[in-house]
Amino acid sequence: MKVILAQPRGFCAGVVRAIEIVEQALTKYGAPIYVRHEIVHNGYVVEKLKAKGARFVENLAEVPSGARTIFSAHGVARSVEEEAASLGLPVLDATCPLVAKVHSQGERYVQQGRAVVLIGHAGHPEVEGTMGRIPGPVHLVQSEADVDKLDLAADTPLAYVSQTTLSVDDTKCIIAALKRRFNDIVGPETKDICYATQNRQSAVRELSQLVDVILVVGAKNSSNSNRLREIGAEARVPTFLIADRTELDLEFLREAKIVGLTAGASAPEILVEDVIDALRGLGPLELSMLPGVEENIEFKLPPELDDH
Template sequence: MKILLANPRGFCAGVNMAIQCLEECVRMFGDNIHVYHEIVHNKYVVERFTKLGVRFVDEVSDVPEGAILVYSAHGVSPAIRQQARDRKLQTIDATCPLVTKVHMEAIRYARQGYNIVLIGHEGHDEVVGTMGEAPESITLVDTPEDVEKLSFAPDAKLAYLTQTTLSVEEAGRLIAKLKERYPQIESPPKEDICYATTNRQHAVAQLTERADVVLVLGSQNSSNSQRLKEIAKSLGRPAYLIDGAGEIQEDWFTEDNNVLITAGASAPEVVVQEVVNYLKTTFNAELEEVVTREEHVTFPLPKELRQLQLSN
């Protein structure tokens, strides 16, 4: 067996920042930390912080008045921020800057009188937060059929935005369909899909032809991880989205397989290495790491946290 280990893989700059932010909060404040939803969509990460005493909540009302609340990497709506102010919570915003960029674009387009078409998956935390910025101005589309159902006038003042973790190809099809129906539709100055999402998809698209089986490390509720699995499957390879080595089934492989391993942007490297070690031990696999693109992006810790560090 041969392992093709995709690089880049795993944590993006936004996830790195959010996790470092929460680690620093735990260091500074102990276990009196609450996070609105999951800090990132990864089971391993959430379980690790839960063991450290961090509490993940779905309602701001579940956070005691005056406590610390961290906003997840996916961002939140203005309504959630107001609820936190009403409860006098000390908030730390770990929203990925690339998600914040989409929020700012939504606000700008709404103020300029545009109807905004948001391409994304209904119910995803990022989509909920973005739509909350201008709910009266945003219409969500998830499929080509959704685009066909749009009822805007042919000359309507329109702009589109996208969820940052979409498949580039999937989003491209919907954007093309929108432009076909509404040639005047405005696009954001710079595309919204995250650089890391794009790079991981590019690696899978490039390397899957060399593989017999594809393993994607990531959780089922991770949108960008699901896209990696879908890309591999669309190229005719069996692909499995797993949280770790414990979910692997030996009958997925034969001893002479080439196995491509990658990881979604919220999956930690430790679970990747567990899978690599499992395949080495079980199938005597050899490892080849394949670099398809370089990444050098970093984001600073949230301003509120940096200010608290200075005052401590």
């Protein structure tokens, strides 16, 4: 069997930073440290941090008075920030800097007097956070059909922003529909989108030209991992989202000659290595990696934790 690894895959800089914030906080302040929502959407990562003393909660009411609290990489609404302040919780913010950039773009558009449209998935914590950061009503659209339903006049000054786990390719049809419907519309430049989302999706498209089956290592509640699976399926390649090696269907894979392997932005490389190890159980394995984008972006830690 040949196994071709996508490049890039796995952790992005925002995820690395968020996990490091929890680990450094545990080292500096001691356990327990409370984290609102899963720090990133990956069960393996969450369990490893729990074992070190992190406590994950969905509501700040679950946090003991005065306990150090971390906001997850997805970002939070301003109301959550205000609630933490009212409860006297010392907070470390692990919001991905690219998500924070979307927040500030949205705020800037409102200051310009524009109505704001957010392209994203209803109910996703990043979307809830973004909608709660941008003052005034934010119109959420998930499809071109949603654009048609917007109760706004064609000459309304409009701006759009998007969820970071959507790529340029994911949003281009919705943006085109917005531009057809509204004549005064602005949005962020292409270079402002999440580099990690676009790079991982491009790598899966490339992979799909070369393999019989694609395995995406990632959590079921990970938006970007689900999208990688969809991209493989759109290319008519059988594509499976698996949390780890225990979810592999080895009997199905026995017939595969060339397997493509990638991982969502919140899935650690150790899970990819475990899957490769499990595939070795089927017989001799030839491993190679796609030539792809080398990512060398690093995001700084909050000043309270940054000793450099």
